[in-house]
Amino acid sequence: MTDSRSLSPLDLETPDQTFLDANELVINMGPQHPATHGVLRVILRLDGEKVMGLECVIGYLHRGVEKIAENRTYTMFNPYVDRMDYVAAVSNALGYCEAVEKLLSVEAPPRAQYIRVILTELNRMASHQLWLGTHALDIGAITPLFYTFRDREEILKIFEKYCGARLTTHAFRIGGLQYEAYEGFEKDVKNFVSFVKPKIDEYEELLTTNRIWLERTKGVGVISGKDCIALGVTGPVLRASGVQWDLRKAQPYANYKNFDFEIPTGQNGDTYDRYVVRMAEMRQSLRIIEQAVEGIPEGPIMAKVPKVMKPPVGEVYHSIEAPKGELGYFIVSDGSTQPYRVRVRPPSFVNLQALELMCRGQLVADVIAVIGTLDIVLGEVDR
Amino acid sequence: MIAKLKRSYGSGIEPLMHLGQNYMVVDRSLIPEILQVLRDEEQFDYCVDITAVHYPKREKQFDVVWVLYSFAQNARVRVKTQIAEGESIASSVPLWATANWLEREVYDMFGIKFDGHPDLKRILLPDGWKGFPLRKDYGILQQDNEWVQINLGIESGQ
């Protein structure tokens, strides 16, 4: 199983001869390319339109986040995590804050937990909406992009009202929240839920039964559940391959165990199933938000954490279900104010590794579809 | 499970628990065997992460850490080993395909070599880069000035 997908290094020394031979064409897709969602570079070996092999070259957006962490205090590093998966900044912050909280052995108060869940699920919605728009755009349907962005805007407005930022929110603090939910927060969230429900049907109307959409996505980029596990692929991609695994259920964090929701799964592990799973996930997120906003308890929003954080010596691995998959933080503390080592386990980075397996033998157009369906964010891949 | 491993491998393996999370410190020579056993017999079929930590003051400078997860048991375990500068460790690509990029990243950032890796080269940093940035002796402002000058045509990236 492993032999087939071990990457064979490409012979890039002689692209021009292969070009003239016309037997095999080496195409350099990216790092500036409209459909690689950032600065991903994919070197494609083509036989006509068929992909014989590909190699991802990444690192164009590498900012050394893990190194920066070692030179900042725990609190100071908090905003940096927003810059990794910048379309799901809230999820990143949730993972980091919870990991440090674990290290400090504190727990955020219930009210903070509820607001955290609401914001995180809103962010999951936003991330999936952005994914849907860009993925459909890659496949050639330009209209859904504007629909999804119109509705994502409402989420960003709630973020803006809550913490002043729209994208890199820095919404959470270690130990709870900095800001109390603003006046009318619950009403805004409720309004949003009732506003966006018919909108999801609208997206589906545009795509779900569209013949061309079906032809472009069914049977494209198939990956089995077994391969997913071997490649460490998580999130909607794993679930679309029939593995019903979601960290929110498997190892509940925050207060997800209080909420009633389902894990949508697919069977075929193709691009269409991933689309269906993500659409269903949006609906489940709304379900969680609805329950959470009804049950926000009164109380403090910040646990008792020292001003100068000095977690005891030790290490912790904590992971959450980010919109893209398992987002893990491995933090080593040496007892000082700065983390000794912060390792981020980025879902996009690991999922991207599956691209080669999913694309081999398919056509160029499918590579685009598969990159889209993996839902990678290069800020997270490169960190 | 860990007790069972302890019984069969004796002093080479030291099971520990911190903050409710299982981990074990394993002797470097036992690593391939332990990982194999963990995957095949204990059903740790999902390699979540491979990473390393640098302790420059120690004799064996590096901790290499595997974070494993078992779908069947819904359990996590961390396997840790210590290796010295210049030493290499068996690659786990044959066990988990996902180890490919993860090990490349560890190599890229720490310079730890993995024996039997199909294509061990830098992944995030450019191929010709000198130095391994996540080592503690690599300053945060430090960079490969020579590479920057040659490839970017500027004096310094700072």
Add this chain to the structure above:
Amino acid sequence: MHGVVQYIQSYLESNQTPGAAGNFFWATVYILLVFVGLSVAVIAMNWLERKILAHMQVRLGPMRVGPHGLLQPIADALKLLLKEDIIPAEADKIVFWVAPFIVVLAAFTVFVVVPFGPTHAITDMNIGILFMLGVSSLSVLGIVTAGWASNSHYPLIGALRSSAQMVSYEVAMGLAVVSVILMTSLNEASTGTLSMIGIVQAQQAQQQWFVFKFFPLGLIGFFIFAVAMVAETNRAPFDLPEAESELTAGFHTEYSGFRWSLFFLAEYSAMIAVSSIAVTLWLGGWLRPFPNALQGAVWDLVFSLIPGLSFLFLAGMAFYSTVRMPKHPLFRVQTLGLAGFGALLAVIGLILFIPAVRVRVQDIFWFSAKVAGFMYLYIWYRGTFPRYRFDQLMKLGWKVLLPTGLALLILTAIVAMRTELLADLRGVWHS
């Protein structure tokens, strides 16, 4: 002076196209008119596409340059002309230079035989439809050379896709066209025609647009053509040669500025050209709608008033928008401009009511209105459909449209000759 008036008079009374009459002067005038009209149509189309697409996508589209972005296409054209003309160092310079001109030439030459009215065409060729298909397929040559000369991978793939696509869809297109030519021969003399004007006249004589002929055969032929023409012009959902998300911009990736704008011009004129073929062949060309149901002098009058009325309607819309413009000094120029535009439309509308003009222009109006309908469809497709994949496109062309086209041709022939066939069969039976 008197001579000139007489000359114009003589032309107006002639019932031939200038080309067919051998009238060199009027042919030149027509060529210029068609060229200018086409350029204006492309500019208008550019604005309309952006506006309509924008409104489909819950946004406003161009709003800044001129009132409601009316001057945006002109600003764009200026920008393109002023841009640096980049020729890649490794490109085959001469071929790179020539390619856009081939495409434009092919797209424009087609209009030589497009009949805007019984006499409103540059010429009436007896092989008009063949000429049109032939010349329009020349543009693939320009696209392939453009892709090849760029000496770059994406344009090359785009060009390869384009050539494969255009060649395969031409076959289906041709079959659909042949079925129409069969239909034209259903008069007493059994003389079919390839002349574009002749085809419309045949529809007039048979008192039926060919789209309704032998229902549903005509409709199927029309459908095949309508699909193939979208593929032929490389528009969504068949825009693979320039698939933005895959090949950045396909065959014209390396082009910029003026040369790129030539491709743009060619694309839109090609769209208009194939739409005119569809209109001529199936939708009765310049004939007004409902010629059978709504007959008589009164209805003729009513329909001849519609051109003027529709321009007045557009003028009304412009005036309505003028009233709704923000009452801020900053918007004064824009408001005035919009009012002026409305006034221009109103004047055109009023001119169209003059009987002498009305009679001669309504043909052109109906033809353009039908073509505009197709243009709207093009925009609509772009707003709704994802893009086909290359193999699916080929499958659709060769496995669906081509067999259907062949079957259609045979069926049309059988249905058209049914009396003769039955007579023959009877003869065989009796002997």
